[in-house]
Amino acid sequence: MTAHTMARPVAARPGIALALILTCQLMLMLDVTVMNVALPRIRADLGFTPAGLSWVMNAYTLVFGGLLLLGGRLGDLFGRRRVFLIGVAVFTVASLAGGLADSAGLLIAARIVQGLGAAAAGPSTIALITSTFADQRARVRALSLFSAMASSGFAVGLILGGLLTEWLTWRSVMFINVPFGVVVLAFGRRYIAEPGRQPARLDLAGAVLATSGVGALVFGFIRAAETGWDAASAVWSLVAGGVLVVAFVWSQTRVGHPMLPLRLFADRNRAAGYTNFFLGPLSMMSAFFFLTQFLQEVSGYGALTTGFAFLPMAVGIFALSRAVPRLLSQLGPKPVVVTGTLLMSAGLWWVARLSTGSGYVPGVLGPMILMGVGSGLAFAPLNVLIMGTVPPEDAGAAGGALQTMQQIGSTLGLAVLVTVAGSAARGRAGTDALVTGMTAAFTTSAVIALLTCAVAFTFRRQ
Template identity: 60%
Template sequence: MSTSLSSDAAVTGTRVSPPSESRLRSNLVLVTLLTCQLMIVLDITVMNVALPRIQADLHFSATGLSWVMNAYTLVFGGLLLLGGRAGDLFGRRTLFIAGATLFTLASLAGGLAPSAAWLLAARVVQGIGGAMAGPSTLALLTTIFREPKARIRVLALFSGMSSAGFAIGLIVGGLLTEWLSWRSVLFINVPFGLLVVVLALRYLPRAERQSAHLDLPGAITATSGVAALVYGFISAASHGWGNATTDISLAAGAALILAFLAIESRSAQPLLPLHLFRDRNRATAYASMFLAPMAGMSMFFFLTQFLQDVLGLSALATGFAFLPTALLMFTMIRTIPRLLPRFGPKPLTMTGTASMVAGLILLTQLTDRSGYFPLLFIAMILMGFGIGLAVSPLNVIIMSNVEPHEAGAAGGALQTLQQTGASLGLAILVTIFGTTSRGAGGSVQHALVSGMTAAFAAAAGIAALTFVVAFIYRNPRPAN
């Protein structure tokens, strides 16, 4: 394994660690950070297949059930920018450990929930913990693994873990819900979270705190703005675009984001340094990180319903149906570190997004009589290959040449755009799904599939836009 730790991680006391000990330390640091990231991403999708049993057990209303997902998404997305900059200022190791601890305790509390309100409160606290740990995870990877090849490798692993985590969440959620109970979907975080905290306390290097102040006006406007936008997208998915709550939330979010950008342009120590977007390749990668989840998330959301409501698969079978997608994503994780230095970002992201477009177009051919083979199986392969190839290089492009003191801010912006893009995309596609389903004749299943295929067509259009954005990349090779 070609990895390198910063000097403070390779020194214990006054004794320089031998090479074998340094490699072991390097591996343990990587496992710690990637495990935490996988936990955070899994909790976005792992609850999906358990929702019917949660509703029956805790007596959620049909509308209230969506907040099992939305409470986590809203808080996590709203606090990512603040969490990233707070790690830069107050210490990434400290914030990472605190966030992982809070996430673990909230998972335990959620698994023990005796009521709907209790579970929703636990999901909110999970979102806070995730927003504290998530940006620090990416920043720590960037600053600890400094050798160029090692950095490309670990950032590709991080990106692949983040992408594949959506599919893995459905598989794990299906297994646990079918074999144990919905509570085990939350309890599974506890042993892994404890492992992450213990390893982090032992092996993560300490970093000096920077003498700086937190940009409070920027923090308030950014957090409120992103939260309002995400809430507006959630409301649009539930109530449509003409709803007053939707319109007010989106308008308030847009105004707050504009205020945030004005504040940041004048701040001596901004929450989000705007010069990060001056690099053409990084700005293009940020745009792709916003657009790709808009298209890709639709597959997981709608196909979960298709597999269960149309094909009649169990939660367990539904999870395993996504195995081809997860395997292809993991395959891309292992190839990106070799492909990216050789070919650069443009051909990889263009090939990946073209595969996504092909997979989504294929999904528009689904009918209520379609089976898993061959159409759905081929589409899942194309989507797994496409998402893995299109998204995995983006973390590397964005983080590879960021100054160490701004790594948290850059990582927070990356994850905020990813989360906001996914929320906006889902809101748009669910609205298209609902409008088409209501206007379709025939059986209930026919109406469902008609709505899904219309949503897949729109997602293919968004993926095609992502393909066009890839033309903006300037250089054939990424900067190291």
């Protein structure tokens, strides 16, 4: 065995290693939503057009989602810790540059580079957890914490965005990543062990097909959300993305070292877990996107108050994710995920009853709690099902596929739900149009959440 394939010892301080990995994951997930609350001030300061402003969010999502599969495989081939730390370094520098940006073009460029760093670091976070924790119970606990960070990061991003925007400036939303990134870089090499690498080659054809295919799908969904499903650019991007993804899957059956080993989907629980990691974010995007608008434009909340309004959801996600290891060992995955998806659906049905006169406590607080608790139960077991038994040599690819499903689900969810809302609101005006469209989107989300429940019934007890 050559020196580069020998596994190094597991980190002597796995608790510190886990804290560093979770810090990185929280940082990456925050950036999906933390900019939302700051967008009006960014537009005023840097002179964005209404259409251009959406690319403050979309540039990050497009690059992040399009390169996740490639980032996961690069970690498997060239060292997960190395690729992880390089990704964190790129993300941190880009965050600093974004905070200093004095034009719309520079900010968009910084967001693109952030996406590059996130795509390199993201898949390796979950793969490093599986290699750091060899004991099955410890691994389940660590993966549950990871899921809590990943799921609650969306809500925490809105809270943090509101705090920073209200108290400081929108630039602090970018700068906040810098100290986190510096800490991970300063201690990561010391406390995070480098797993052994497997002798393999990079599947260049697969890398091109996967990156261009997923990128085209994400771009198509983004364009559909911006301009509607009648836009030729959206339709052709989706068609091209679908063809490229099919070609990528076919290519993975023809190469000796596939970028995404299809054996990952041979296990029924793992395949169902991937499916729900697509459907779950698709259904929950409406909660973040439309409730933020409802609280600010209908209820008249400021940025700070809007952020704190999502606190019950974040607390529910984190608290229930912490309880998942014990529940999984006692009940198995099926009842845990089924219960979680039913609670998510109930919360979405509840907010679908909102009106222009609804207050926070009777109309929003209860659904927030249901959706938070439901998300904690529905998503935390999926990380365990997917990563708990994956072969070590495929951990990076498995983590990249997991986060790719999550990104595509979130992006598709936004495109579909914005279209539903626009159709329902046609012919109306003002807050009446907003609430009518929003409640139609919530109803659609609740139906999708029920589909995740149906998939959960296919889990085997284990």
